[in-house]
Amino acid sequence: MDIQLWHEILEPYELAVQELIVKFRYLIKEHQQHGQYSPIEAVTGRVKTVSSILEKMQRKNIASKDLEEEVEDIAGIRLICQFVEDIDKVTELIRKRSDIEVKSEKDYISHMKESGYRSYHLIVYYMVETMNGTKKIQVEIQIRTMAMDFWATIEHSLQYKYKSNIPQHIRQRLSNAADAIISLDNEMSTVRNEIMDAQISSQIQTNLVADI
Numbered sequence: 001m002d003i004q005l006w007h008e009i010l011e012p013y014e015l016a017v018q019e020l021i022v023k024f025r026y027l028i029k030e031h032q033q034h035g036q037y038s039p040i041e042a043v044t045g046r047v048k049t050v051s052s053i054l055e056k057m058q059r060k061n062i063a064s065k066d067l068e069e070e071v072e073d074i075a076g077i078r079l080i081c082q083f084v085e086d087i088d089k090v091t092e093l094i095r096k097r098s099d100i101e102v103k104s105e106k107d108y109i110s111h112m113k114e115s116g117y118r119s120y121h122l123i124v125y126y127m128v129e130t131m132n133g134t135k136k137i138q139v140e141i142q143i144r145t146m147a148m149d150f151w152a153t154i155e156h157s158l159q160y161k162y163k164s165n166i167p168q169h170i171r172q173r174l175s176n177a178a179d180a181i182i183s184l185d186n187e188m189s190t191v192r193n194e195i196m197d198a199q200i201s202s203q204i205q206t207n208l209v210a211d212i
């Protein structure tokens, strides 16, 4: 496939990512404006690089004609939460939306990956409007806590550095760190109500000052 063709394939995915980032960030803003705690803390998104798509197609033996059906994470959205409890709330918010249709879910929180990776994944369908009409796009939404994100980011860069062959002694350290992340998330959950109250109060103060 030449560059122009890749560009045409990936453009609607870029649109889907940009639209969903705006929509999820708007959700955060709405919560704040109503003096409510937002279960989403931060939103990021990306379109998979061509080399990463090609690597996945090769690894999973995916034919070019099946690319858009079988590579489900060409478009990716990441929703970062403060607490583990927020993840269920965010998942519920997504399931209720009329502009998103859930195709499948993977719970790597109850079932941590062997690497120590934890996150909640949803594959969803999302419609975009292009000059050629409506297109149904698959998007992978990853939902995780800030602590899970910290671990995954570090581990991902080590995978990159070691070309997915992380030495055993480092893997062991990462596994220990993954256990520490579970403890940290559990510990933070015990003070969740206190923190939520504090954040709502400070948000109300901010809104009041903005109204003056």
Ligand code: 0O2
Pocket (backbone or CB within 6 Å): 048, 052, 056, 073, 076, 106, 113, 115, 116, 117, 121, 151, 152, 153, 155, 156
């Ligand atoms: P990117 O864009 O660099 O994040 P796959 O893992 O791709 O063979 P599958 O079934 O398509 O298989 O996807 P899966 O495992 O549900 O989710 C894949 C994505 O989840 C990965 O994307 C990562 O973002 C994340 N992920 C899954 N396992 C791990 C892990 O052990 N460590 C880290 N850091 N992230 C993980 P990609 O493909 O790596 O691409």
